[in-house]
Amino acid sequence: MRNTVLVYAxxxxxxxxxxxxxxxxxxxxFNIDIDLVNLKDKSTKNPDVTPYDNVILGVSVAKFRWAKEGKIFLKKNRQKLAGKKLFVFVSSGGAGDAYKEGDLVKYEQLQKKWIxxxxxxxxxxxxxxxxxxGRYVGSxxxxxxxxxxGIIREWAEEIGRIISSGN
Ligand SMILES: Cc1cc2nc3c(=O)[nH]c(=O)nc-3n(C[C@H](O)[C@H](O)[C@H](O)COP(=O)(O)O)c2cc1C
Structure with a gap:
């Protein structure tokens, strides 16, 4: 059985x-399979996280807000998530810019703000x-x-190490 799910908005x-x-x-x-759930998809917007030990949540940040489905997911699943390992990432162009510019103080502030x-x-x-x-679009x-x-892959490996060791 799969014990990890990645839900995203x-x-x-x-x-x-x-x-x-x-x-x-x-x-x-790590040869670990992970279920992938799109919170914007009508058929999967209310996933049941009960069977999973590990939940990875990925959320888009734009217009100074989380994509609302990410917050709805946390609100609905707060109690269930409290007993699980939770990994969270945001797609934030602002944080990506700060990192690329080498402004790690700002990057860390944005991580704190958005996560x-x-x-x-x-x-x-x-x-x-x-x-x-992230990737900017439109105007x-x-x-x-x-x-x-490289950072995305490193972080994925960190998650893999944690969930494969069960710690
Ligand atoms: C209209 C618009 C507004 C944005 N506002 C923000 C913002 O407030 N903060 C930020 O960090 N990134 C901002 N971004 C960059 C997004 O984080 C980036 O596009 C990201 O990839 C969005 O994730 P998504 O493609 O999964 O929706 C904005 C991008 C657009 C197009």
Whole structure:
């Protein structure tokens, strides 16, 4: 049985691609299969996380907000998630820019803002978290794609080590 699920909320698809890469790396390096759930898909917007020991949540940040499905998921599943290992990433162009510019103070502030503070509002702890950059679109498209795939893969390996050891 699969004991890990990755649930995600995207607006323009970058979070989907990042989620797929995390799953691919964990499969390749640890031979662990992970279920993938799109919270925007009507048929899967209320996933039952009860059977899983590990939950990875990925959320798009834009217009100074989490994609709302991410918050709805935390609200609905707060109690169930409290007993599980929770890994959280955001696709945040702002955090990706700060990292690329070498402004690690700002990067860390944005991680705290977009992950730690949000989780704290729901009274939830996480095992590991990461702001993973994103891909600007529309009128911001010239800012490009600032995801660092090396960092995405490293973080996936960290998750893989934790869930494979069961610690
Ligand atoms: C209209 C718009 C607003 C955005 N606002 C923010 C923002 O407030 N903070 C931020 O860190 N990134 C912002 N971004 C960049 C997004 O984080 C980036 O596009 C990310 O990849 C979105 O994830 P998604 O493609 O999964 O929806 C914005 C991008 C767009 C197109």
């Amino acid at each position: 995207t607006r323009w698809g970058a979070t989907t691609e990042t989620a797929q890469e995390i799953i691919r790396v964990i499969k390749e390096k 730690d503070s949000t989780l704290a509002k729901f009274n939830l702890n996480f095992t590991s978290r990461k702001a993973l950059g 911001f498209a010239d800012r490009g794609d600032n995801r660092d795939w």
